[in-house]
Amino acid sequence: MGMKEKWLERAERIRLSDYVYDLPDERVAKYPLAERDQSKLLVYNQRQISHLQFTSLPGQLPAETLLVFNDTKVIPARAYFRKPTGATIELLLLHPEFPSRIINEAMLVKGGCVWACMIGNKKRWKAQDTLETQVLIDGERIRLVADYADYENNLVRLQWDSEHVFLDIVRALGEIPLPPYLHRKSEASDTLAYQTVYARQDGAVAAPTAGLHFTEPVLKALEQNTIHKTHLTLHVGAGTFQPIKVDTVTEHRMHSEQVVFTRQTIQDLLDHTGCIVPVGTTSMRSLESLYWFGVKLFRKETTVFMIEKLYPYALLEEELPSAEQALEAILSWMQAQGVEEIVGETEIFIFPGYRFQLCKGLVTNFHQPGSTLLLLIAALIGESWRDLYAEALEHGYRFLSYGDSSLLWAKEA
Structure with a gap:
């Protein structure tokens, strides 16, 4: 049996039932805090957990970190x-x-x-x-x-x-379409509250909620701490709330979402000297998808930006270009085409066993039991996700879209 077949066998053994936890309804934040940046911030780094406030984020990121924001804007x-x-x-x-x-x-x-x-x-x-x-x-x-x-x-x-x-x-x-698990109709206040302060590109059905905690003072403090930022666009679709209904998770039908990258963003990724930290799972999925588009160009497979849900698992590690080579392949192709931005589709499915190619950490909220997003968290930090979520529940964190935040660093390879 080859390595690829062994991987598939391991992936098919991943059971949804191993990624559920008890989330009482009263722990789901039905409304946002009056002040966005007053939310709690749980910091996880190599099994160490700290409890802080979101305004502490700039001091928790190493100098020269590149934060990547999703600037999509929710439409009514x-x-x-x-x-x-x-x-x-x-x-x-x-x-x-x-x-x-x-x-x-x-x-x-x-x-x-x-x-x-x-x-x-x-x-x-x-x-x-x-x-x-x-x-x-x-x-x-x-x-x-x-x-x-x-x-x-x-x-x-x-x-x-x-x-x-x-x-x-x-x-x-x-009207603004709130997530179904809030069990309430949208109100006038949601028009602003369910939107990041840096939202620019109209077209999302759901907000990239990890970004809801950012305020102008936090963004200014990031700049003062030599934390750099760049933007991409992933128009979040209703599929982000689609529950997994099969216990063998590889059989789950992933939704496809549209991503947009400018040449400047790709250049920023290539030029950065620190680690890349996406704000939100949408930004993380976009960045990792960008790498795999670079792989397709590097390997001369296709020039169509479409990342199928299991594509990242089909290649052996020794067959892969470096992140730098993948990004350079994209820039070369864009230059040859004379284009300043690329629009693609991704249905990438990130679950335990996935090896992150661009991202070293993640700013994110707390996710639903048995969701594709919780599987992504488990891929990033390993089995410790259980302890982390148990501690968040114990310490009174607010969960889901209008809930509190976390900064998670990838487990050591």
């Missing part, structure tokens, strides 16, 4: 239409299909577009029915019509009779 992606019969149809925008699948472009479309949606109360919205509503933008009343572009696949065509771009329509029509 949940919209409601009322039928003449009185039935309410709920649309949750997932990702654009036409005229562009690139989210940043899809936000600027005029007149009409097609999006894949989750549809609430679909049984009351027949294939041939048209839904209608009105939105008010700057005093102008705009008619918005929705019908099916593809009934079976939940593709919804939206059309409006004005020069406003789709982002304007969504902002006027929709």
Whole structure:
């Protein structure tokens, strides 16, 4: 049996039941703190745990660390239409299909577009029915019509009779889609609270919540401590909340998410002299996916930026280029193409056995039992995740999206 087959056998032995813990509902933070940076910060380094406040983060990072932030911005992606019969149809925008699948472009479309949606109360919205509503933008009343572009696949065509771009329509029509485990409707305060202070690129259905703790004073303190920062964009999809429903975790169907990197960000990664620490699991998944795209270019496999869920496990370590070689391969390709940014898709699945190629640590919140994100944490720090989560529960940490924070350093190889 070859090494690859042995790896697959080991991976198939990973059981979801080994990655669950008891999370009482009262420990889930239903609302954020009044002051973002007053959250607790648990620091984990080689089995040592410290309990601090988030404002201590700059002093916990070595000088010259490169922090990588996800600058995606949550859009009010949940919209409601009322039928003449009185039935309410709920649309949750997932990702654009036409005229562009690139989210940043899809936000600027005029007149009409097609999006894949989750549809609430679909049984009351027949294939041939048209839904209608009105939105008010700057005093102008705009008619918005929705019908099916593809009934079976939940593709919804939206059309409006004005020069406003789709982002304007969504902002006027929709509401912020909070995570389902908060068990509450979004409120006016969530419009700001469920958004990082550095959010720039509209298109996410969920916030990169590890970033919610950052404030301007914390960002300034990072700068004063010679901590560098750079940005990428991963538009977080609703799939991030998708539970694993199979005990053999390798059989879980991973959601695909869109990532965007500028040439400057890749150059920043290549030029850094300290360690790379992503803010949030979305940033970590993006960075590791970027490396594997570099591998594909380096090995001349393809120029398509699509990282399949188990691709990282298919190659032996001696077959892999260094992080530097992978990033240089990407920059060379971008230069040859004359492009300043790359847009890709990733469904990378990081679970125990994964070897991190770019990331040395992680700033993150506390995650749901039995989730893909908890598996990622276990891949980073090993079996100690159990002790860490038990201690966080014991010390009154608040969990999930609006909860407290942690700084985790990778286990020694």
